[in-house]
Amino acid sequence: MIVSNPAPLDISYVPEKLFFRDDKISTIRSSVILPAKNGITNNVIIYGNSGTGKTSAVKVIMRDNAPIIYENALSFKNVKNLLEHVISRLGRPVSYHGLSFSDIFSTINSIISFRGNMVLVIDEATSLLKDDDAGIYNLFRASEIYGTRLSTILISMENPFTYLDRKYGTVTGIKFDNYSSFEINKIIADRASMSLEPGTYSDSILKYISDISGQFGSARFAIELLQKAAYMGEYRLSKSIENDDVRSAVSLINPYITESKLSLLDREDLIVLLSICILLPDSISTNIKSIEEEVKLLGEEYGIGLKKTEIYKIIRKLENIDIISSQLKSSGNKSSVSKLISINDVPVSILSMKLRDLISRI
Numbered sequence: 068m069i070v071s072n073p074a075p076l077d078i079s080y081v082p083e084k085l086f087f088r089d090d091k092i093s094t095i096r097s098s099v100i101l102p103a104k105n106g107i108t109n110n111v112i113i114y115g116n117s118g119t120g121k122t123s124a125v126k127v128i129m130r131d132n133a134p135i136i137y138e139n140a141l142s143f144k145n146v147k148n149l150l151e152h153v154i155s156r157l158g159r160p161v162s163y164h165g166l167s168f169s170d171i172f173s174t175i176n177s178i179i180s181f182r183g184n185m186v187l188v189i190d191e192a193t194s195l196l197k198d199d200d201a202g203i204y205n206l207f208r209a210s211e212i213y214g215t216r217l218s219t220i221l222i223s224m225e226n227p228f229t230y231l232d233r234k235y236g237t238v239t240g241i242k243f244d245n246y247s248s249f250e251i252n253k254i255i256a257d258r259a260s261m262s263l264e265p266g267t268y269s270d271s272i273l274k275y276i277s278d279i280s281g282q283f284g285s286a287r288f289a290i291e292l293l294q295k296a297a298y299m300g301e302y303r304l305s306k307s308i309e310n311d312d313v314r315s316a317v318s319l320i321n322p323y324i325t326e327s328k329l330s331l332l333d334r335e336d337l338i339v340l341l342s343i344c345i346l347l348p349d350s351i352s353t354n355i356k357s358i359e360e361e362v363k364l365l366g367e368e369y370g371i372g373l374k375k376t377e378i379y380k381i382i383r384k385l386e387n388i389d390i391i392s393s394q395l396k397s398s399g400n401k402s403s404v405s406k407l408i409s410i411n412d413v414p415v416s417i418l419s420m421k422l423r424d425l426i427s428r429i
């Protein structure tokens with residue numbers, strides 16, 4: 068067994084503590100939650116790429132009894148629709164749809180006078196921000212127009228300030244940056260320790276997942292990879308998660324890859340790619356010298372000889388179509404730099420079989 072406690076690997080899991088986000092959480096608290104408690108309304112837009120902790124930050128704040136109402140915009144056509152839902156959630160039945168904004172905000176006013184000030188969080192609000200001008204306008208200016216003590220936090224993946232109009236009044240932007248590989252490593256090490264059996268994962272597996280996910284800066288992607296790789300390992304009845312489990316997980320999340328790319332390759336390209344695959348099951352990357360040696364051996368098997376310059380050219384081609392990736396690494400002594408080649412998004416064991424099949428058919 069590899070997974071002993073699946074919950075922390077679930078994407079909706081909100082951890083006890085969010086790493087690296089103390090500053091964002093205190094900005095949200097000080098710019099909107101505390102003022103709201105004192106009757107001051109403020110509007111905030113949290114933005115940043117997928118998996119940067121936007122939703123989790125708000126959920127962490129909700130734990131300490133902040134007066135927050137959380138909604139996801141994807142369930143609603145527009146702001147009016149969403150507000151009608153909020154009203155009925157707070158115990159006021161909405162007898163008919165198509166209320167005016169003025170009806171809606173006067174109902175909210177009476178709810179607030181009874182329950183106290185509130186902060187409305189609208190998650191996944193990118194399309195509302197783009198398409199519902201009137202709704203956003205009424206929401207952001209509710210305090211001036213209707214005297215409503217309702218603060219709003221919108222969450223969006225895109226930076227809305229590129230198209231947000233000044234007419235909406237003052238809106239505070241809080242940007243969530245991508246996580247670095249280092250930060251992701253810390254986040255998934257914590258999840259792994261909560262959910263996986265000790266001894267079933269190594270530091271280097273966690274580092275491998277973090278390096279792949281670091282390209283997108285997404286903790287969401289990393290946790291999904293960890294979860295899927297762990298189940299791949301279990302499925303193989305292995306005692307631990309291996310590199311190819313991670314590659315399988317990437318190909319599950321990202322299934323489009325190989326077929327169409329392989330169709331771009333000729334026989335020589337396939338031989339070089341197969342050589343790289345042969346070098347990778349037990350390690351994360353390989354180097355040019357090992358590839359040259361492997362190509363020589365395979366070339367003999369398939370009756371093809373390739374010069375070094377031809378091999379380099381093919382490696383560049385494979386990089387350009389993103390089937391392999393490379394990294395430069397200084398090898399300690401002075402200025403010498405070597406190139407490390409890896410394949411991250413498809414299990415090399417499966418790719419090898421596919422390549423042998425293709426080579427025998429061309």
Ligand SMILES: Nc1ncnc2c1ncn2[C@@H]1O[C@H](COP(=O)(O)OP(=O)(O)OP(=O)(O)O)[C@@H](O)[C@H]1O
Nearest residue numbers: 078080085086117118119120121122123254286287
């Ligand atoms: N700083 C962090 N520390 C620990 N876990 C984190 C951190 N940031 C994100 N996570 C975890 O990563 C996953 C994704 O985070 P979250 O859903 O908050 O991202 P998001 O920015 O809302 O992404 P999306 O835009 O795709 O909705 C969650 O499981 C969350 O618990």
Ligand SMILES: [Mg+2]
Nearest residue numbers: 121122123190
């Ligand atoms: Mg989210």
